[in-house]
Amino acid sequence: MxxxxxxxxxxxxxxxxxxxxxxxxxxxxxxxxxxxxxxxxxxxxxxxxxxxxxxxxxxxxxxxxxxxxxxxxxxxxxxxxxxxxxxxxxxxxxxxxxxxxxxxxxxxxxxxxxxxxxxxxxxxxxxxxxxxxxxxxxxxxxxxxxxxxxxxxxxxxxxxxxxxxxxxxxxxxxxxxxxxxxxxxxxxxxxxxxxxxxxxxxxxxxxxxxxxxxxxxxxxxxxxxxxxxxxxxxxxxxxxxxxxxxxxxxGAPASGMAVRREVLGDAHVDRAQARQTPFTARFQDYVSRCAWGEIWTDPTLSRRERSMITLTALVAHGHYDELAMHVRAARRNGLTPQEIGAVLLQTAVYCGVPAANSAFATAQRVLAEEEESRRE
CATH class of the missing domain: 3.40.50.1820 (Alpha/Beta hydrolase fold, catalytic domain)
Structure with a gap:
C-alpha cells in the first residue's frame, strides 16, 4: 500500500x-x-x-x-x-x-x-x-x-x-x-x-x-x-x-574579509592583498570593514539582490573594470547569465544605451571566459 x-x-x-x-x-x-x-x-x-x-x-x-x-x-x-x-x-x-x-x-x-x-x-x-x-x-x-x-x-x-x-x-x-x-x-x-x-x-x-x-x-x-x-x-x-x-x-555574521572572499573569490582577494602597500592599507581595511563587513552582511537583502543593485550602480557610473569583477560575483551569488542580461537591459532605460552597450560587452567577455574555463 x-x-x-x-x-x-x-x-x-x-x-x-x-x-x-x-x-x-x-x-x-x-x-x-x-x-x-x-x-x-x-x-x-x-x-x-x-x-x-x-x-x-x-x-x-x-x-x-x-x-x-x-x-x-x-x-x-x-x-x-x-x-x-x-x-x-x-x-x-x-x-x-x-x-x-x-x-x-x-x-x-x-x-x-x-x-x-x-x-x-x-x-x-x-x-x-x-x-x-x-x-x-x-x-x-x-x-x-x-x-x-x-x-x-x-x-x-x-x-x-x-x-x-x-x-x-x-x-x-x-x-x-x-x-x-x-x-x-x-x-x-x-x-x-x-x-x-x-x-x-x-x-x-x-x-x-x-x-x-x-x-x-x-x-x-x-x-x-x-x-x-x-x-x-x-x-x-x-x-x-x-x-x-x-x-x-x-550563524554569527561573517567577518568582512570572509564575505569578501565568498563573493569575489579567493584569487581576486589574494591579488588585491598582494598589491596592498602601506599607502593603500587603510583603504583596503575600510573596504573590508564597511562594504563587506557591514553592508554585505546585512540580512535585509539577499546577496542576489545586492549583486543586481551593484551591477546597476557600476553601469551608471561607467566603472567597467569593477563591473567585470561583479559579474563574476553575481554568478557566485546565484544569478544566471539570463538574469544578468535582464539587469543590464534595464540599465539601458535608466542609465543610457551607450552605458548599457559597454556593460553588455564587458559581461559577455566575462561570461565567455567563465564558459571557456568550465570546458577546460
Whole structure:
C-alpha cells in the first residue's frame, strides 16, 4: 500500500541545506508565502501541511493524537525526500512539533526555530472542549474568530482564514487533542539543538511569556520579540521573521574579509592583498570593514539582490573594470547569465544605451571566459 505523505511544497536548489517549515493549527503551508521564497534562494525549503489541512490526507491522524505522532509524520516526509538532517522552523503547533523533534530526535535537526509557540498551550480542558464542538458542528463557527485569534485588529490574510474553514473537522479536532496533551516544560533543559524563539508581542494565544519560558530553560537559546506581531507572525511581519531566521541559520555574521572572499573569490582577494602597500592599507581595511563587513552582511537583502543593485550602480557610473569583477560575483551569488542580461537591459532605460552597450560587452567577455574555463 502506498504511504500517503503529508502534502508539501519544495522550493530552492535540491543540493542546498534542507529547511523544513511547519504550520499553525488551522492554516496551510501558505502561512509561509511571504517568507519561504526568500529562504529558498539559499536553502532547500520544504513546507508541509498538517493532516486534514491544505492538501494533506485527513486519515493520517485520529482521536487522541499527540504532537509526537505529528513529528513522526514529518520525519516520514523527510525520509521520503532523502533528507537526513535539516533545519526546522514552525509556528504554534508547528513549533511544538519542532520542540518534540529537538528533544526526541536531536540527531535529525541542525537548528530549531519555534515561532509563536509554547511548551504547554494552557490547560487541556479548553482544547478538549474545542475538539468536541468541532466534531459536532464543524469549523465555520471557529473560523469566524480567526482574525481576532491570529492577527492584530485590521489585519487579515483571507487565504489563511479560508484554509481554516476548509480544514477537515476530524483532523482539526485530533490536532486539538495533541495540543491538549502537549507539555514539555520539565524537559526543556534537555534540548541541545541551537534554538531560536520568536514571540509576537500582541499574541493572545502564545504571549511572549510562553517563549521566554522556553528561552530561559533551553541552554543557549535566543529570544526575539516582534512588536506589532500577533500569533501568525510569518504572515503579519514576514521581514522581521525572515531577518531572525537568517541570523540563526547563517550563524554569527561573517567577518568582512570572509564575505569578501565568498563573493569575489579567493584569487581576486589574494591579488588585491598582494598589491596592498602601506599607502593603500587603510583603504583596503575600510573596504573590508564597511562594504563587506557591514553592508554585505546585512540580512535585509539577499546577496542576489545586492549583486543586481551593484551591477546597476557600476553601469551608471561607467566603472567597467569593477563591473567585470561583479559579474563574476553575481554568478557566485546565484544569478544566471539570463538574469544578468535582464539587469543590464534595464540599465539601458535608466542609465543610457551607450552605458548599457559597454556593460553588455564587458559581461559577455566575462561570461565567455567563465564558459571557456568550465570546458577546460
Amino acid at each position: 502506498t504511504v500517503k505523505l503529508l502534502n508539501h511544497l519544495e522550493e530552492g536548489p535540491a543540493s542546498a541545506p534542507p529547511l523544513l517549515l511547519g504550520p499553525s493549527l488551522g492554516t496551510s503551508y501558505a502561512l509561509w508565502d511571504a517568507v519561504a521564497p526568500e529562504l529558498s534562494i539559499t536553502y532547500r525549503v520544504v513546507r508541509w501541511d498538517l493532516p486534514g489541512h491544505g492538501g494533506s490526507p485527513a486519515d493520517r491522524i485520529g482521536p487522541g493524537a499527540t504532537v509526537g505522532d505529528l513529528a513522526a509524520l514529518v520525519l516520514e516526509l523527510a525520509d521520503a525526500l532523502g533528507i537526513e538532517r535539516f533545519a526546522y522552523a514552525g509556528v504554534s503547533l508547528g513549533g511544538a512539533v519542532g520542540l518534540h523533534l529537538a528533544l526526541h530526535h536531536p540527531e535529525r535537526l541542525t537548528s530549531l526555530a519555534a515561532i509563536c509557540s509554547s511548551a504547554r498551550f494552557g490547560d487541556s480542558t479548553p482544547w478538549r472542549e474545542r475538539a468536541g464542538r468541532v466534531r459536532r458542528e464543524g469549523l465555520e463557527w471557529l473560523a469566524q474568530s480567526a482574525d481576532a485569534r491570529w492577527f492584530t485588529p485590521g489585519f487579515t490574510v483571507p487565504r489563511l482564514v479560508q484554509d481554516h474553514r476548509e480544514a477537515d473537522p476530524e483532523a482539526y479536532a485530533a490536532c486539538c487533542d495533541a495540543l491538549a496533551a502537549f507539555d514539555l516544560r520539565d524537559r526543556l533543559a534537555d534540548i541541545a539543538v541551537p534554538t531560536l524563539l520568536v514571540a509576537g508581542r500582541q499574541d493572545p494565544a502564545t504571549p511572549p511569556a510562553h517563549l521566554r519560558e522556553i528561552a530561559d530553560a533551553v541552554p543557549g537559546a535566543t529570544l526575539v520579540e516582534l512588536p506589532g506581531a500577533s500569533h501568525l507572525a510569518p504572515a503579519q511581519c514576514p521581514t522581521a521573521v525572515l531577518t531572525a531566521l537568517n541570523t540563526q541559520l547563517n
